[in-house]
Amino acid sequence: MNENSTHTEQLIQYLDGELQGDSLSTIQKSIEENNAIRAEFENLRMAKESVKSYGLKMRVGSIHEEMMQELKVKARPKTGILKTIYRYSLRVAAVLIILFGVSALYQYFSATPEKLFNENFQAFELHETRGKLKTSLEDMYEKGDMNGLIQQFSLLKSPQVKDYFLTGNAFLSTHQPARAIETFIRLEQLNKTNNTHFFEEDVEYFLALSYLSNNETSKALPLFEKIHADQNHPFHSAVSAWFISRVKRVSSHP
């Protein structure tokens, strides 16, 4: 063994903590004083550390594989349940969308003026005016005596706007739309003559309904469209876009 390899052997023994006594102090002195020996020792130290780092990498690598298996197995059922819930929700949503679509199509294609009228008709509600005495027509309207009201109206010599309005509604409630239309138009004419606007918006709505009930959808449609377009109209919420589209459908396929 030459001098170099003796040094290397001693350096490795020193690195491994195997030297004691004189051998230890001799090699420590050599490392301190001899650049070549010091450089070799540094490289050996690095080689040892490299092996340790390599070992750690291998160890973590093998545990990594094992742990990924374990963690994936644990995660799988959770994902499975979530996926199942997600799929189930999608199916339910799809069924609901289909049912809604079928129902909408049915409503659209089966619409008739009569159906649309029945869906949308709400009888006018008479509100009490504090301190004012009720007329006989108001009293009858409130009691639901529509035939009595109509008869009483025919006896009036100079009916007022409100009398026309209540009578128009009485005709509409008793399924006499043609006479309701006639009465509401008279009311409009009276307003025009007197330059007043009594019951103007209410008449628009009930006249439109009267036209609908009388199978005159082409006359009802512009009135409903006007009400729908005016957000401040008191009957705006009663006339939806869906309702108008069905009135249009009925109007184009009488």
Next chain:
Amino acid sequence: MEISKTFTDSSLIQALRSDDPPDDAIRHLYRLYFALTAAYVTQNSGSEQDAEDIFQEVILVFIEVLKKEKFRGESSISTFLYSLTRNIWLNELKKRGRSKLRDAIFEKGKDQSDPDTSQLIVHREMKAELMQLVDKLGENCKKILLAFYFENLAMSEILQNMKYENEQVVRNKKYKCLKQLEQMLSAEPILAKNLKSVLFYE
């Protein structure tokens, strides 16, 4: 059925600092912290595979930080691992040339309390070169050196595991293998110089 050992933060740190960190301690890190760091990577444009690879890297850096006594416990293990993940993932994005994305993620996270871990991962690539160097040794060389320096086995124990005639033969083989690695290092002085700062980083 295997019963997994549980650790407190301090017992975990102590176990991981040892020369040969126990498998249970490493497994414990995976069970507790993988989901947290994986979520960060996948939420920042990484794939599931990226999340797995980055966590493996994080574990290696963390153990080496512990061995060098660089973890002073000023933050919790989870905060420290999260910070390591963030830095390693940002580095990875930089390597992949996705600098815009990297900048966006960096800006998003810069206000978070962030222990200074950037220095700890600067030498990742140099370390990878070192691993390649060790990999070039023959299988027997690697086995002997790992058994002695990593697993801290005695010569007699190594002899039992490997087919050599006697302890002296094992000792000679170990001497030759370490010398071979030393020569590989001295043949690449620039790499050796850089590695010195990596391995003996203070």
